[in-house]
Amino acid sequence: MSRVVVVGAGIAGLAAAWDLAQAGADVTVLESERRPGGMIVTEHRDGFVVEGGPDGFLAAEPEVPALAAELGIADRLVAQQARGSSLWTGKGFEPLEEGRAAALLGIETRGASLTAGFRSFADGMVEPVVALAERLVNSLRFTQGVTGIAPVGSGRAGWRVAVTGGSAHEADGVVLALPAYAAGRWLEQIGVADARALAEVVYAPSVTVSLAYRADQIGRPLEGTGFVVGAHHAAPPLRACTYASLKYAGRAPDGHVLLRAFLAPADGDPGQLAHAELAAILGIRGAPLWSRAFHWMRGLPRYREHHAVHVAAVRERLRRLAPVAICGAGYDGAGVSACVRSGRAAGKEMLGRLTG
Numbered sequence: 001m002s003r004v005v006v007v008g009a010g011i012a013g014l015a016a017a018w019d020l021a022q023a024g025a026d027v028t029v030l031e032s033e034r035r036p037g038g039m040i041v042t043e044h045r046d047g048f049v050v051e052g053g054p055d056g057f058l059a060a061e062p063e064v065p066a067l068a069a070e071l072g073i074a075d076r077l078v079a080q081q082a083r084g085s086s087l088w089t090g091k092g093f094e095p096l097e098e099g100r101a102a103a104l105l106g107i108e109t110r111g112a113s114l115t116a117g118f119r120s121f122a123d124g125m126v127e128p129v130v131a132l133a134e135r136l137v138n139s140l141r142f143t144q145g146v147t148g149i150a151p152v153g154s155g156r157a158g159w160r161v162a163v164t165g166g167s168a169h170e171a172d173g174v175v176l177a178l179p180a181y182a183a184g185r186w187l188e189q190i191g192v193a194d195a196r197a198l199a200e201v202v203y204a205p206s207v208t209v210s211l212a213y214r215a216d217q218i219g220r221p222l223e224g225t226g227f228v229v230g231a232h233h234a235a236p237p238l239r240a241c242t243y244a245s246l247k248y249a250g251r252a253p254d255g256h257v258l259l260r261a262f263l264a265p266a267d268g269d270p271g272q273l274a275h276a277e278l279a280a281i282l283g284i285r286g287a288p289l290w291s292r293a294f295h296w297m298r299g300l301p302r303y304r305e306h307h308a309v310h311v312a313a314v315r316e317r318l319r320r321l322a323p324v325a326i327c328g329a330g331y332d333g334a335g336v337s338a339c340v341r342s343g344r345a346a347g348k349e350m351l352g353r354l355t356g
């Protein structure tokens with residue numbers, strides 16, 4: 001039985017590990033944090049469903065529903081219920097074309113159809129993560145920060161994966177499902193030309209703040225899924241707001257509203273900063289019942305010019321080494337669907353290398 005180490009238990013690493021485990025490989029997933037999911041984090045509080053990272057995936061893309069069906073959670077998928085978003089002009093709202101909100105926020109959709117909107121899960125985006133983690137429970141190792149990889153034996157025999165604290169795992173194959181800046185650095189150290197370009201993929205910082213209100217606190221009718229603040233209509237540090245409890249059903253108890261603000265990194269308490277801006281724009285009376293901020297020091301990746309060419313060149317070089325694959329948001333698209341696709345492709349490629 002081949003031993004494979006997957007580094008990173010974000011959705012890409014979990015998807016890769018799932019395919020490898022199903023094919024009978026002896027899989028170990030090393031994750032530096034205490035929980036799986038990476039950027040996917042859902043919390044439940046007082047009947048609210050609070051998303052820290054993604055709140056959905058593109059409905060036009062098949063990867064997440066296909067995975068959900070395999071995991072027996074297809075009945076947990078929910079459709080977006082509100083549609084359309086607005087631009088805050090500083091004085092009022094103007095309707096935005098479908099897809100423009102994502103573009104204004106710098107979210108790359110790679111030509112994917114946005115007209116079908118988004119989908120999510122009844123209990124939040126963590127549902128497929130939980131389902132995968134349950135099935136991979138014997139493979140998952142938390143608080144195992146990997147510090148690098150090195151070839152063992154003749155160089156094509158396998159890998160030694162070093163973990164903080166001095167321990168190491170030996171494996172026939174390694175899937176690197178962690179951000180490009182970490183994987184790129186390690187690959188550079190083992191002599192992979194072009195890996196520097198991966199190490200330089202920039203992950204933009206952002207802060208998301210979820211705020212809970214009673215519905216009677218909101219002075220202005222909420223329409224659509226939310227709004228984006230246009231570049232010339234400064235409401236710093238507010239960039240956008242999602243009306244989370246309108247976008248999907250079940251995000252807030254009856255009579256309540258859940259808003260999610262996207263902020264640029266700024267000094268001060270994110271909850272207070274977000275509330276102050278939203279109160280002015282949406283006519284909110286009184287303080288939020290509570291707020292919860294998630295800080296993404298390195299959030300969504302922004303690819304440089306020729307990114308796909310660099311990734312292809314690195315993958316070509318990796319084929320000359322002992323089995324090693326790269327996957328995740330840093331390479332093949334930042335959306336959750338793209339990460340599932342990328343993880344599963346890496347799992348299949350690894351199986352091919354190990355058996356071929």
Ligand SMILES: Cc1cc2nc3c(=O)[nH]c(=O)nc-3n(C[C@H](O)[C@H](O)[C@H](O)COP(=O)(O)OP(=O)(O)OC[C@H]3O[C@@H](n4cnc5c(N)ncnc54)[C@H](O)[C@@H]3O)c2cc1C
Pocket residue numbers: 007008009010011012013030031032033036037038039040052053054055056057058144145146147177178179182206208296299300327328329330333334335336337339
């Ligand atoms: C605020 C925000 C909103 C978003 N909204 C959406 C959305 O609505 N729809 C959508 O489709 N996408 C959205 N995204 C993007 C999407 O969530 C991510 O691109 C995707 O989840 C990344 O998955 P991944 O597995 O590639 O990486 P990650 O989730 O980053 O997983 C990498 C894992 O590797 C671990 N790791 C890192 N270093 C090490 C190490 N040295 N050793 C061991 N483990 C390590 C990390 O702890 C992490 O668990 C959003 C992202 C953010 C931040």
